[in-house]
Amino acid sequence: MGEMHVVLRHRDIPDLHDLDVYVAHGGYAQLKRAVTTMQPAEVLDIVKASGLRGRGGAGFPTGLKWSFCPRDVYPKYIVVNNDESEPGTFKDHELTLRNPHQVIEGAALAAYAIGAQAVYIYCRGEFWQEMKVLEAAVARARAAGWLGQRLHGTDYTCEVYVTPGAGAYICGEETALLNSLEGELGQPRLKPPFPAVAGLYARPTVVNNTETLANVPPIVEKGAAWFKAIGTEKSPGTKVFCLSGHVERPGNYEVPLGTPFEDLMALAGGVWKGRALKAIMPAGASSPVTPAAKLAGLPLDWERVAAAGSTLGSASFIVLDETTDMVWVADKTTRFFQHESCGKCSPCREGTYWLKQVYRRLVAGQGTAADVDLIGDIARQIDGKCFCPLGEFALSAPRSTLQLFREDYDRAAAGAAAQNGQAHA
Ligand SMILES: Cc1cc2nc3c(=O)[nH]c(=O)nc-3n(C[C@H](O)[C@H](O)[C@H](O)COP(=O)(O)O)c2cc1C
Numbered sequence: 001m002g003e004m005h006v007v008l009r010h011r012d013i014p015d016l017h018d019l020d021v022y023v024a025h026g027g028y029a030q031l032k033r034a035v036t037t038m039q040p041a042e043v044l045d046i047v048k049a050s051g052l053r054g055r056g057g058a059g060f061p062t063g064l065k066w067s068f069c070p071r072d073v074y075p076k077y078i079v080v081n082n083d084e085s086e087p088g089t090f091k092d093h094e095l096t097l098r099n100p101h102q103v104i105e106g107a108a109l110a111a112y113a114i115g116a117q118a119v120y121i122y123c124r125g126e127f128w129q130e131m132k133v134l135e136a137a138v139a140r141a142r143a144a145g146w147l148g149q150r151l152h153g154t155d156y157t158c159e160v161y162v163t164p165g166a167g168a169y170i171c172g173e174e175t176a177l178l179n180s181l182e183g184e185l186g187q188p189r190l191k192p193p194f195p196a197v198a199g200l201y202a203r204p205t206v207v208n209n210t211e212t213l214a215n216v217p218p219i220v221e222k223g224a225a226w227f228k229a230i231g232t233e234k235s236p237g238t239k240v241f242c243l244s245g246h247v248e249r250p251g252n253y254e255v256p257l258g259t260p261f262e263d264l265m266a267l268a269g270g271v272w273k274g275r276a277l278k279a280i281m282p283a284g285a286s287s288p289v290t291p292a293a294k295l296a297g298l299p300l301d302w303e304r305v306a307a308a309g310s311t312l313g314s315a316s317f318i319v320l321d322e323t324t325d326m327v328w329v330a331d332k333t334t335r336f337f338q339h340e341s342c343g344k345c346s347p348c349r350e351g352t353y354w355l356k357q358v359y360r361r362l363v364a365g366q367g368t369a370a371d372v373d374l375i376g377d378i379a380r381q382i383d384g385k386c387f388c389p390l391g392e393f394a395l396s397a398p399r400s401t402l403q404l405f406r407e408d409y410d411r412a413a414a415g416a417a418a419q420n421g422q423a424h425a
Helices: 019-024 029-037 040-050 062-067 091-098 100-114 128-143 174-181 210-214 216-222 224-228 261-267 302-307 326-340 346-363 369-382 390-404 406-424
Strands: 077-082 118-123 159-164 205-209 238-245 251-256 277-285 316-321
Touching: 019 100, 019 128, 029 100, 029 216, 040 062, 040 100, 040 216, 040 224, 062 100, 062 205, 077 100, 077 174, 077 210, 091 100, 091 128, 091 210, 091 238, 100 118, 100 128, 100 159, 100 205, 100 210, 100 216, 118 128, 118 174, 128 159, 174 205, 205 210, 210 216, 216 224, 238 261, 251 261, 277 326, 277 390, 326 346, 326 390, 326 406, 346 369, 346 390, 346 406, 369 390, 369 406, 390 406
Parallel strands: 077 118, 077 205, 118 159, 238 316
Antiparallel strands: 238 251, 277 316
8 A cells, every 4th residue: 555645735736835836726615615605514524424533642533523512602712733742743744834724724624613713723832934834824825815704705704823832742732732822831631621612711622633634625625435435444534654763764654544564664665774673652652662573464543553552643653673672762751751741740740750760770770670660660650640641651661661572671670780790799
């Protein structure tokens, strides 16, 4: 199976970021058709029937999420989650730089479907370039009458605002994002209430990932059946896979969901330097590692990656070759999550700190077998006790590497024992 560009259309159409080029290729026609000829419920029904699932991590059905918004409560909001802070994820970055109008049109269609008149695009704090591109795109689309007040002579208004994020991983979590958007500290909120009921400024809000929304214009144009015919029954459509790490040609590859692992790796030239594969992290730093043996012939969709013991998440494959020390991998992810823990709840704040200390000792050759056991103890005190999923995300690499690659840990602990032995000899 090869590449198929539904959202990465700019790879086939030069200068698609330019409004004129986007419009010449059918851009904003679906938004115009929707507001002038369709009821909001019709747009929602098409997206629901398409089976589109969120591309931000959890794979939640998009149309279903939209339908949770109460009909008669106003104002409502669409928030585009363009925070993209998971290590190993860089698809939304490419989409907003190279195909910004498809994201904007998708967000405006979502707004029309739920009865919102404002869209906020929350951009990762480091995305200065993306923000400039998005702001210019919104301004041009508005000046040309594709966005703004009383669209196409109807009484429907859609304004789009681009906002900078706070530069923190946790601000990708939808409720922390909403707090940050309101100018508060970016820390998660207790759920329920869910954003669909009480989100931005306590109003009904849908938060969707950038890639999710970029799928909406082609779905409205070509219909639910077209979309369902791509991918698998439960995971329809294409997905942008971000490939990084020990791979010959790192980058974004858009393929139908269900594409076998080997086909995706072949597009990227395989494992670098002709080496063998040890494992991958399929959803960036927050996902359990999946060993090479479980990847052979694996169709890449949410169900089957979960059945293989991990999560597809936002499909950010960090490829690890046979030379990779898994203690080093878990040390790196642990340091990341300790740094990014927002501090709101103590199991995550303290637990990630203690995990970091243990890994520091192990990679410095000063760890012991007792340290290896301590990892499991600390993990048990974090698991299921945190305010949001970040605490559990921090456990993915330590737990899975310890379970699957115990020999790397034994080697790390043995190194310390040898050093101690020499010191006492
Ligand atoms: C700690 C944490 C970080 C997250 N970071 C992101 C992110 O950077 N981008 C994103 O789209 N979703 C992120 N999510 C998921 C969002 O909370 C939310 O599920 C998503 O934006 C929903 O959009 P979707 O239904 O279109 O996937 C994160 C979740 C957690 C718990």
